[in-house]
Amino acid sequence: MAAGWGETLVSLLFPRRCPVCGGIVLPRGGLICPGCVKELSPVRQPVCAVCGKELEAASRELCGDCMRRPKTFRRNFALMNYNAAASRSMAAIKYKNKREYLDFYAGAICRRYGRQLARLEPDCLVPVPVHPTRLRQRGYNQAELLAERIGKILGLPVCPEALLRTKKTLPQKELGSAERLRNLQQAFEAGRLPEGARIVVLVDDIYTTGSTLEACARILVSMGARKVYGLTICIGRGA
Numbered sequence: 542m543a544a545g546w547g548e549t550l551v552s553l554l555f556p557r558r559c560p561v562c563g564g565i566v567l568p569r570g571g572l573i574c575p576g577c578v579k580e581l582s583p584v585r586q587p588v589c590a591v592c593g594k595e596l597e598a599a600s601r602e603l604c605g606d607c608m609r610r611p612k613t614f615r616r617n618f619a620l621m622n623y624n625a626a627a628s629r630s631m632a633a634i635k636y637k638n639k640r641e642y643l644d645f646y647a648g649a650i651c652r653r654y655g656r657q658l659a660r661l662e663p664d665c666l667v668p669v670p671v672h673p674t675r676l677r678q679r680g681y682n683q684a685e686l687l688a689e690r691i692g693k694i695l696g697l698p699v700c701p702e703a704l705l706r707t708k709k710t711l712p713q714k715e716l717g718s719a720e721r722l723r724n725l726q727q728a729f730e731a732g733r734l735p736e737g738a739r740i741v742v743l744v745d746d747i748y749t750t751g752s753t754l755e756a757c758a759r760i761l762v763s764m765g766a767r768k769v770y771g772l773t774i775c776i777g778r779g780a
Contacts, residue, residue, distance in 0.1 A: 546559070548718040560630045560642035580626040583653075584619050584776060593619040594776055596658050606612055609739045612751065614758040617771030618654045619748055620646065627775045631746055634683050643683065647690035652657050653774070655695055661770060664738035665698045666691060669745040670729070686772070690745040697742075703764075704757055705730045721731035721752035729756055739767040748776040 557566040576631035586660070589604040591612050595605060621627055633639040645709045668684035669681055685701050691718065692699040708728040741761050743754055756767040 556639065558639070558644050560633070561626050563605045563633065563639075570650065577626075578676075580624075581628070582624045582715070584621055586723065588619075591616055593771075593773075594748075594750065594778065595622065602765060606750065611753055611778040612758070614743065614754055614760055614769045614771050617748055617751070617754060617773060617776070618650075618657065619776035620653060621648050621775055623747060623749070623777050634705045634746070635679070638680070640681060640683070640686055643687050643690055647687055647694065650764040650772065650774070651691060651694045658695060658697075658742065658772070661740060661742070663697060663740045663742045663770070665700045665703070665735055666702050666744050666772075667703040667734075667757075668700070669743060669753055669759065670704050672706045672709045674709060681704050684745045687746065691722070691744065691772070700733075700735060701736070702732045703734050703741070703774040704760060705732045721750050722755060725752050725756040729760055731760050734761070734764050739765070740770075741766045741768070742772050744772050746774050748773040750777075 552756075556569065557572060557585060558564065559566050559574040559577050560572070561580050564574065566572065566574055584593065584595055587601070588594060589596055589607055589616075590609040590642050592604060593616065594604050594606075623631075630639075630642060632777060634642050666686040666688045668682060671679070671682045671684075682701070685699070688699045688701070691697070707730050730750040743761070744758055745753060748754065751771075754771045758771075761769050
């Protein structure tokens with residue numbers, strides 16, 4: 542009962558903010574405004590069997606990018622499409638210290654993909670790292686915070702030390718898939734995987750071309766991982 546009163550007091554002093562509109566969530570107790578959730582675009586079938594992007598035709602198994610460029614990771618699980626509302630929300634998490642928004646996204650990911658992830662029997666979650674300079678500026682790595690929340694819900698260990706980011710890359714926004722991957726070459730280095738870890742789930746906030754997940758997956762495979770999967774909040778539209 543004391544814990545319940547404590548939670549009530551915290552919610553009164555620090556009411557939840559909606560990850561879409563930024564306003565106080567009503568009714569209290571929720572993590573997103575009932576109306577705002579409609580602005581998000583959940584990924585719907587059919588999707589690419591590898592990257593998880595929506596496909597226009599159910600007759601296709603892979604998107605154009607995954608057909609042209611085979612991936613090292615087996616599959617990526619994405620929660621929602623990267624539309625305008627998602628873009629604002631992800632920017633608020635990364636640049637405006639709205640870390641509490643990750644509670645909603647972690648819960649939604651676990652509700653949607655928890656059973657599928659359990660069937661994979663992963664040994665650990667590995668967040669995509671950020672460069673130390675950016676970590677000092679921001680104060681946190683949003684991918685690591687997301688992984689911690691998911692790991693707590695699903696009972697999976699989180700291994701932020703598995704990968705290191707040692708190179709600050711050029712801005713990726715204006716680059717294509719091939720240029721992005723070249724830009725990320727040697728940006729990541731191997732850290733430490735738990736002994737015996739063979740099935741790894743990479744966690745990140747946004748999947749655009751997949752270059753970041755691919756670069757990280759290659760390193761994890763070189764470290765002994767047998768299967769690497771991706772898990773992201775957002776994903777860009779497929780081709």
